[in-house]
Each structure stands twice: as structure tokens, then as C-alpha cells.
Amino acid sequence: MFVRCDYSAAHRWSLRAQRLLTRYTPVKITVEVVRACGKACVVKRRFGAAGLVVRHAVGLARAAFRHAAPALRRRAAGLRLLPAQHRLHHAQRGPLGTLRNVFGRSSLHVATAQEDLAYALYVLEYSSGRFYKARDHAERAIHIIENLVPPDHLLLASAKRVKALILEEIALDTPAGQDMSEPSLLEESEALHKAALSLSMMAFGEKNVQTAKHYGNLGRLYQSMQKFQDAETMHLKAIAIKEELLGPEDYEVGLSIGHLASLYNYHMNMHVAAETLYLRSISISLKLFGERYSGLEYDYRGLVNVFTQLKRHDRADHYTRLLTRWHELREQSKAEQQQPAIGNEQIVPLEQLHEKLFGTND
Template sequence: MNNKYNTIQYEYSSGRFYKARDHAERAIRIIENLVPPEHLLLASAKRVKALILEEIALDTPAGQDLSEARLLEESEALHRAALTLSTRAFGENNVQTAKHYGNLGRLYQSMQKFQDAETMHLKAIAIKEALLGSEDYEVGLSIGHLASLYNYHMNMHAAAETLYFRSISISLKLFGERYSGLEYDYRGLVHVFTSLKRHDRAEFYNRLLHHWHELREQSKAEQQPSIGDEQVPPLDELKAQFFSPTAD
């Protein structure tokens, strides 16, 4: 089963969504034959398939037989089933349950059900904060998702601004100024301040975003030694190391 999930992850990350869907469906069938119908393994498998279907829906040209709406509805049913299984196993106040609420929140954004999306994100944040505290990584993720909803879909730019600041604060505290997730928050703030016609602030976060890119490039350079920098031992030392007789 681990090999099956590894295959799904590879196909998904490679953009081969239809192959990933086929593997996910096969995994679900295998699990259904091995465990009771309310087993948590099914929640994970259904969540994975739901995420894949959402990607296919957003990538499907209009007018095809597999319409975006039908795929998103199937994804919703799978996310709902996974949420039900998680709630039965762990209860409402559990991080895994909160993650399922967050998945539904992002799906409803794709379905343009923005009030439902807000409800799901708020539930995810409330559960995570109660269990993990206000400055946990998981809380920051959910805050960022809600900020995106307010910013790009609900024109609630002032609320989005506050949430982006919270998300950035958590990221900087936990991971530092080179953290990959900061890109989305900085871009979000550029959009917020452009929409509010506060162009000086938008330019400030544009510059901060550019600085972030420079830091990321520095990180890549630091992780890869330049040609000629490697310390190669002299040939005599290599011979002594690999070809000297071993003592009995």
C-alpha cells in the first residue's frame, strides 16, 4: 500500500493527474476489500482522490464531457466522506478533522461557494488554535488560506491584510525570512494594497518579494558547491585509503 501511495504522489506532483486518479481509485478498491467500511485508511484515500479530481477539474477545458462542475461535486462528496470518517474516529476537536475542513474550504473556493469556504476555513482555524496555540505552523496555513479567500474572492481586503500579517509573523518566527510560504503572503499583500490604492505599501511588498527571491537564490547557491571548490585528497592518500592491505 505504501508503494501505491508513493506512485500516486509521484504522478500527482508530476502533473499526471489522470494517472494519479487511476492509482487513487485502485487504492480505494484495495482498501475497501481489506478493512471495514469506516476505516481511517479510506479517509486518507478519498481525500487524495478528491484533491486529484479538483486539479483535473480546474485543468479541464470548458465543454468536455468530464465537466468542471461534475468533477468538483465528486470531489466534494469524497471530502465530505473523509471528514465524516475523521470525525467518527477522532471527534470534532482534532487536527486531522481540522485539515479536512480546510480541504473543503479550498474546494468551495474553487466551486465559487465563498460563504461555505469561509465557514470551513474558520472551523479549521478555531480547532487548530484550540489544540496547537495561535502561532503553530498549521494555524498559519489555515490563516493564509482564509486571507486568500478574502483577498481574491470576497473583496474583504482589510480583513485579508490582518490575516496576511499574522501568517507572515508565524512563518518568520518558525522558519525565518527564506521560508517558501512567504511568497504567497507577500504577493497577497501586493494585491491587497493595489486594490486599496495604497500604492506605496504595494511597492514596499513588491520590494520585499524581490528581496525574498534574492534570499532564495542565495540559499540554492549555498547548497551547491562551485566547481573546483571540492576538496579532493592527493592520489597517494586515495591509494592508501582504498588499496592498503587490511590487518588481520
């Protein structure tokens, strides 16, 4: 259910599995069930519950195995949507070595960990532009998977998507004329995104959130390639599929709307249309996450540009003030956050974990 992006069903099944755990369940199974429950809680935006069960899984794995390979291998992937992205990298480096020791260097477990680490590094280094370690891990993941499964296996779709995202950023940061020039990297990224889209279409069909995400990735890539009509087509497809499956006010819909707004705003001079989309994206974000949500920055900046181009300077000033206020709120959030350090996870009795998990309403 998780792979199919049916997150409500994935969450329900994970809770059913969680309820079946007892003190006599083997530790390995308990860790995996608790970890999967945490991952499902993340995509359902139940961040408090996610943090609770993931910390429990890590602590249990540390106590039982000395190394938290089964829990930590996915910890970063499970908490991608949470703040403090720098924790992703540190949460995965150790488990990768442990997995290699247990399963060997050419294992699907290792390949999955390599992919997770590649994505974590991609997020971590997004502002710095240092993507070469991320690229190396993504390529290793693809190499392992290609040697172990058929060429049309769905596992390749995710790994290729990660590599494509990384190549796109490298291309945009690479001066033209170097050996790895921008066009060749972008073309390779396009081929990877199309391959991932094809695999998703084969597995799920077009009317699936995963397929819609691949359309959206292609849309962003075509913006980078200055193929603006193609980019618009991809974004519109992504929005239509997500709206049909998830409803008009889902997080995924807001994400795609924001990408289309950016295309209209910065590349196609469709500022009135961009304004409408930005306002809708902001409405979804405020409703789901509140006024401190990180994604609001891009929408506020976009509206400042929209109204500057439309010479509506009073509105531009309004969103400049909102952007300033957003920065202040984010700084407050950083000061208020008290994230537990990795390695200090505590194990609570299973009954107490269940009470906290099924009693939480966050």
C-alpha cells in the same frame, strides 16, 4: 499518535523506540523504527535529524535487502515538507514494484505505497497540471483498501483526501464542455472530502487536527466551486480547532489563516480583513522557518494585490520588493543545497547514529 496528529507524542515514542535498538535487533525492525523516527522528526521540523535517520534507514535496507522497500516506501511521505520535491517521485517508484513482488498487487502495503506515490506526483506536477498518473495511483489505492477493510476504516480517509485534491486540480485545468467537465469533477471531489471528514469525525471527533485539516480542504474546494460563504465557514472551523489544540502560532494555524486570507482577498473583496490575516501568517512563517520559507511567496503576492485594490501603492511596492528579495534568497538556497544522491546513503554504527541523533539541536 502520528495518525491522531499528536506529533509531539509521536516524536517522543519514536525516540524511545530508537533508543531501544541494538546491534542485535533484526534489520527489518531497525529499518522500520529508524524510518518512523525520521517521519516524526519531519513533522516536528527537525529536518537535519530527519535526513540523518532516513538516509541511514535507506542505506541499511539497501545493504540488507538489496531493495529498500521498507524504507523507501515512506521516504517521500516522510520528507514531504523538505525542499526538492522532485525527489519524492523517484524515491517511491522502485519500492512500489518491490512491494508488489513481496506482498502481491492487492495488499495494504501496496495500497499505502500507491497513495504515497499519488501524493508525491500531485506535488511534483502541481505546476504542470499533469495529474492523471497521480489520479490513477490514488484510485488504485482506494480500490485495494475498499476490498480489504470495512467501509468506515480510517485508511480510506487519507486515500480519499488525496484523490479529492487531485480531482480538484484536474477540474480547474479542464476546459468546460469536455466529458470530464469541471462541475462533475468538483462534485466528486466534494463527496470524497466529506467522506474523509466523516471518517475522521468517527475516529477522532471534531476537536482533532486531522479533522481540522479536512475542514480546511473543504474550504479550499468550496473556493474553487465559488461557494464562498461555505468556504469561509470551513476555514474558520479549521482555524478555531487548530488554535485550540496547537496554539495561535503553530504552522498549521498559519496555513489555514493564509487560506482564509486568500478567500477574502481574491473572492470576497474583504481586503482589510485579508491584510490582517496575511500579516499574521507571515509573522508565523518568519518565526518558525525564516525569510526563505516557500509559503511566504503566496502571502507577499496576496498583500501586493490587497494594497493595489486599496490603492495604497506605496505598501504594494513595499511587498513587491519583499517578494523580489524572497526570490533572490530562494535562488541562494538552491545554490547552497547539497542534497545527497539517492543510492549513496552510508550506514553508520548504531552508536554513532544515536550520538548524532540525540545530540542534534536543529
